[in-house]
Amino acid sequence: MIEMDYTSDQQSIAAFVNKLAKTYDRAYWVRKAENNEYFLHEMWDEIAKNGYFGMVIPEEYGGSNLRYSDLIVFLEELAKHGIITLHFISFFMDCILVMHGDEKLKRNFLPKMSSGTYFSFAITEPNAGSNTFEITTRAVRDGDFYRITGQKLFMTGGDESEYMVLVTRTIPHDEVDDKRSGLSLFVVDSHSDGITMQPQDVEVFTPERQYTVFFDDVKVPAENIIGEENKGFDYLFDGLNLERIVIAAYSIGLGKYALEKGIKYAKERNIFGDPIGAYQAVQHPLTRAYIKLHLASLAIKLQQGP
Ligand SMILES: Cc1cc2nc3c(=O)[nH]c(=O)nc-3n(C[C@H](O)[C@H](O)[C@H](O)COP(=O)(O)OP(=O)(O)OC[C@H]3O[C@@H](n4cnc5c(N)ncnc54)[C@H](O)[C@@H]3O)c2cc1C
Numbered sequence: 151m152i153e154m155d156y157t158s159d160q161q162s163i164a165a166f167v168n169k170l171a172k173t174y175d176r177a178y179w180v181r182k183a184e185n186n187e188y189f190l191h192e193m194w195d196e197i198a199k200n201g202y203f204g205m206v207i208p209e210e211y212g213g214s215n216l217r218y219s220d221l222i223v224f225l226e227e228l229a230k231h232g233i234i235t236l237h238f239i240s241f242f243m244d245c246i247l248v249m250h251g252d253e254k255l256k257r258n259f260l261p262k263m264s265s266g267t268y269f270s271f272a273i274t275e276p277n278a279g280s281n282t283f284e285i286t287t288r289a290v291r292d293g294d295f296y297r298i299t300g301q302k303l304f305m306t307g308g309d310e311s312e313y314m315v316l317v318t319r320t321i322p323h324d325e326v327d328d329k330r331s332g333l334s335l336f337v338v339d340s341h342s343d344g345i346t347m348q349p350q351d352v353e354v355f356t357p358e359r360q361y362t363v364f365f366d367d368v369k370v371p372a373e374n375i376i377g378e379e380n381k382g383f384d385y386l387f388d389g390l391n392l393e394r395i396v397i398a399a400y401s402i403g404l405g406k407y408a409l410e411k412g413i414k415y416a417k418e419r420n421i422f423g424d425p426i427g428a429y430q431a432v433q434h435p436l437t438r439a440y441i442k443l444h445l446a447s448l449a450i451k452l453q454q455g456p
Contacts, residue, residue: 159216160223163202167227170196176232176407182357189268189310190235190357198266207244211260218245218392222399222450229403230410235358236306238400239393243269243315246335246389250377259313259337270311270340272302272363273386282317282386283329287365289318289336291372291379296320296336298344298368308361309347311340317386320379333382337374344368398450405443412436 156164174193182190197203205221207213221241228234244263247256263269278284287300298318308314314337321332338345345368347361377385413436416427426432 156223157220159220163220163224164227166200166202167224167231171228171231171233174233179233179235179357183355187357188359189237189307190233193233194237194266194268201264203240203266204264206241207248207260207264211248211256212264213244213260218395219451222395225396225399226403226406229400230406232404232407234400234403235356237268237310237358239271239306239396240269242389242392242396243271245392246315246376246385247337249388250335250385252377254373255337255376262313267313268307268311269337270305270307270314272305272308272314272338273317274304275301276303282333282383284323285317285319285333286323287316287318288322289320289334289370291320292369294372295369296372296375298336298338298365298370300365302363302365303360304350304352305347305361305363306358308340308363309349309359314338314340315376315389317382330383332380333386334379335376335382335385336370337376338368338370342368342370395450398446402443402446402450405439405446409436409439409443412439 170193174190174196178193179190201214202224204211204213205216205224206218208215225234225238225241228238240263244260247260247263251259259269273282273285275285275287278286285300287298287302289296289298296318298316300318302308302316305314316336316338318334318336319332320334323329323332326332344366346364346366348364350360350362352360376382413427416432416436417425419426427436
């Protein structure tokens with residue numbers, strides 16, 4: 151399964167994932183999903199023990215300072231084994247903090263991220279999905295704190311997370327001409343007073359869960375703001391751009407997982423004396439899938455992560 155053009159770091163990453171997948175394989179993943187377990191704790195802990203959650207975090211904060219292209223290899227390799235979950239988007243929270251957190255925030259939270267503490271992400275609201283500008287969750291400064299009130303939706307692993315990166319408005323939408331202005335990002339303890347969560351019935355078969363989250367006058371230390379007040383939009387896109395690349399890596403990996411299963415079946419299934427893979431009607435769609443995946447892999451290699 152190891153790709154020929156991997157660097158030596160990337161070959162080590164792929165070898166680690168191959169070894170991991172011998173214990174935590176697709177059957178483990180399916181069992182968790184079937185049993186309504188919402189976090190792959192054992193697998194997550196093994197990844198943490200081996201230091202992979204610090205991949206794109208600088209060494210002074212407990213990470214190993216690898217490149218985004220190495221992270222992509224890690225995620226694609228997991229997906230190639232069919233053992234990926236959306237909890238891994240925790241990685242793009244790292245990069246928002248690395249790029250925009252002040253020194254104190256980095257010292258407080260990056261070592262936690264490096265050691266595998268799960269950070270969820272709260273941006274979507276009932277009336278602000280694709281259109282982030284419409285966010286109404288409000289953070290108001292009150293001395294050494296901000297007080298936060300509002301509602302988020304679809305938050306993956308909200309209750310399973312220790313912290314979340316929360317997107318708020320510090321200036322309401324209708325009070326700014328440039329709608330990119332007035333957004334602020336915070337690191338929030340997911341179990342702070344005033345936060346309540348309700349699981350959502352999202353019909354996706356995975357060992358994870360989405361939540362509706364209510365914020366009722368939640369007090370967050372002012373030092374937990376990421377970067378400067380009102381400038382969160384730019385910080386956000388440094389994370390969301392990486393998220394797109396991360397999701398693409400998942401998708402390519404899962405595509406390769408599905409294709410490999412298809413090829414295996416085409417070689418095994420025998421009806422008229424030959425395996426069905428001997429017939430062009432079966433070979434052609436498999437070949438088309440291979441070409442599309444290969445093109446997508448090339449496209450992702452051209453990515454310029456932040
Ligand atoms: C499994 C899952 C996990 C998720 N995890 C998280 C999470 O951890 N944290 C979080 O905050 N959110 C999460 N989300 C929410 C996700 O980010 C939103 O669903 C997404 O941003 C889209 O918002 P929406 O559902 O409100 O769709 P809408 O914004 O209402 O869009 C509906 C449809 O219209 C299309 N559309 C919208 N605007 C345009 C346009 N201008 N031009 C053309 N088409 C358009 C969209 O592409 C979409 O197909 C998750 C969602 C799912 C399904």
